[in-house]
Amino acid sequence: MRYLSAGESHGQKLTVILDGYPAGVYIDPSFVQKELIRRKVGYGRGLRMQIEDDKVNFTSGIRFSETTGAPITMEIENKDFKNWIDVMSPFAKYSENRAIYRPRPGHADLAGMIKYERKDIRDILERASARETALKVAVGSLSKILLAYFNIKIYSVVWEIGGKGIDWKEGLKKILNKKEDIEKLHNFAEKNDLRMPLRNRKEVYNAIDMAKKNGDSLGGVFSVVVKGVPIGLGSHIQYDKRLDSKLSSNLMSIPAIKAVSIGGGVFSSELSGKNFQDAIYLDKKGVYRKTNFSGGIEGGISNGEDIIVTCFMKPIPTLLTPLPSLNFKTCKAEDAVYERSDVTAVPACSVVAEAVAAFTIADAFTDKFGKDTITELKRNYTGYKKMLAKLWKKFI
Numbered sequence: 001m002r003y004l005s006a007g008e009s010h011g012q013k014l015t016v017i018l019d020g021y022p023a024g025v026y027i028d029p030s031f032v033q034k035e036l037i038r039r040k041v042g043y044g045r046g047l048r049m050q051i052e053d054d055k056v057n058f059t060s061g062i063r064f065s066e067t068t069g070a071p072i073t074m075e076i077e078n079k080d081f082k083n084w085i086d087v088m089s090p091f092a093k094y095s096e097n098r099a100i101y102r103p104r105p106g107h108a109d110l111a112g113m114i115k116y117e118r119k120d121i122r123d124i125l126e127r128a129s130a131r132e133t134a135l136k137v138a139v140g141s142l143s144k145i146l147l148a149y150f151n152i153k154i155y156s157v158v159w160e161i162g163g164k165g166i167d168w169k170e171g172l173k174k175i176l177n178k179k180e181d182i183e184k185l186h187n188f189a190e191k192n193d194l195r196m197p198l199r200n201r202k203e204v205y206n207a208i209d210m211a212k213k214n215g216d217s218l219g220g221v222f223s224v225v226v227k228g229v230p231i232g233l234g235s236h237i238q239y240d241k242r243l244d245s246k247l248s249s250n251l252m253s254i255p256a257i258k259a260v261s262i263g264g265g266v267f268s269s270e271l272s273g274k275n276f277q278d279a280i281y282l283d284k285k286g287v288y289r290k291t292n293f294s295g296g297i298e299g300g301i302s303n304g305e306d307i308i309v310t311c312f313m314k315p316i317p318t319l320l321t322p323l324p325s326l327n328f329k330t331c332k333a334e335d336a337v338y339e340r341s342d343v344t345a346v347p348a349c350s351v352v353a354e355a356v357a358a359f360t361i362a363d364a365f366t367d368k369f370g371k372d373t374i375t376e377l378k379r380n381y382t383g384y385k386k387m388l389a390k391l392w393k394k395f396i
C-alpha cells in the first residue's frame with residue numbers, strides 16, 4: 001500500500017490517493033470522520049481547529065460502500081480558504097499580501113526557501129504545515145478498518161507534555177513488563193483533552209497555560225501500541241523490508257517527531273542482555289513472552305507480541321514571542337514572523353501516530369497475506385493460523 005498527498009494549509013483542499021488497498025472492504029465513512037475529529041481535539045491547540053470541520057469527500061475507489069481495488073481518493077476542503085483566495089488560488093494576481101520574509105527557527109522555512117529558490121516563504125510553509133496530518137489520519141482510518149477484520153487494534157496514550165503528567169519512563173516500563181493494560185489506559189485517556197491516563201491533570205493544564213502566557217510552546221511523549229499483530233510481518237532479509245525500519249521512518253515523517261523508540265529501545269543501552277531480551281515460552285495458545293522489551297519486533301519481523309512504539313515530539317516551533325532570525329527582504333537581522341499556531345499539539349499528534357502505525361501494519365499485513373481482495377486475505381490468514389496451531393501442538 002502507498003499513498004500520495006497534496007494540498008496546502010490554506011489552499012482550496014487537501015487530497016490523498018491511497019493505492020494498493022484490497023477490494024471488498026466495507027467502508028463506513030462515519031468512522032473516518034470520527035478519527036478526524038479525534039485529531040482536532042486537544043488542550044493547547046490554536047483557533048484553526050475550530051474553523052475546519054475536516055469533512056472527507058471520497059471521490060474514487062469505492063462503490064456501494066465497498067472498495068473496488070482501485071485507488072481511493074479522499075479530499076478535505078479547507079474552510080479557511082475563503083479568507084485566503086487572493087493569496088492561495090493557483091492563478092491569483094501576484095501580491096505581497098501575507099508574504100513572509102523572516103523564517104521561523106525550527107520550521108522548513110529557511111532551508112526550503114533556499115532549496116526551492118522562493119522569495120515568499122509562504123511557498124514553503126503552506127506545504128510543510130502539519131495540516132497534512134489530516135490526510136495521514138484519513139489513510140490511517142481506512143487502514144484501521146482493514147486491520148479490524150483481523151482483530152488488530154491500535155491504542156495510544158500521552159505520557160508527558162512539557163515534562164508534566166506521567167513520568168514516561170515509568171509508564172512505558174509498566175507496559176514493557178506487562179504490568180499495565182494499554183487498552184484500559186487508552187480508554188481512560190480517550191475521555192480527556194490531553195489524552196492522558198491521569199486523573200489529576202491540573203499541573204499539565206497549568207504548564208500549557210503558562211507557556212501560552214509566555215509566548216512559548218511545549219512538546220511531549222506518547223506511546224502507540226498495536227495489539228493482535230501476527231508473527232511474521234516485515235523481514236530481516238533487506239534493510240527496507242524491516243518492520244522496525246518502516247515503522248520508525250513513517251513515524252518520523254510526522255512533523256515535529258524527533259525520536260522514535262521501539263519497545264524498550266530507549267532503555268537498551270543501560271540494561272544487560274538478561275534484563276533486556278524477552279525469554280520465549282509456550283502455552284496452549286502458542287508462543288508468548290513475559291516481558292516485551294523488543295516491542296513486538298525482533299530482527300525486523302513481528303514476533304506476535306504487541307507492537308510498542310514511543311514517540312518524542314519537540315515543542316511547537318512557531319512562537320508568539322519569536323526568536324532572532326533574518327529578514328530576507330531588507331537583509332537585516334530581525335525576529336522571526338508569527339503565524340497562527342498551537343501552543344502544544346501532543347494529544348493530536350498521538351492520534352496521527354496511531355494512523356501512521358495502522359498504515360504501516362496494514363501495508364506489512366497485505367504484503368504477507370495478499371493485496372487484491374479481503375477474501376484472499378482472510379483465506380491466507382486463516383491458513384497461516386492453522387499452520388501455527390499445528391506447530392504449537394507439537395510441543396504439548
Ligand SMILES: Cc1cc2nc3c(=O)[nH]c(=O)nc-3n(C[C@H](O)[C@H](O)[C@H](O)COP(=O)(O)O)c2cc1C
Pocket residue numbers: 046106107108128129130133254255256257314316317318340341342343345348349352
Ligand atoms: C498535529 C500537529 C500540529 C502541529 N501544529 C503546529 C502549529 O500550530 N505550529 C507550528 O509551528 N508547528 C506545528 N506543528 C509542528 C510543525 O509542523 C513542525 O515542527 C515543522 O513542520 C517542522 O518540522 P520538523 O519539526 O519535523 O523539523 C504541528 C505538528 C503536528 C504533528
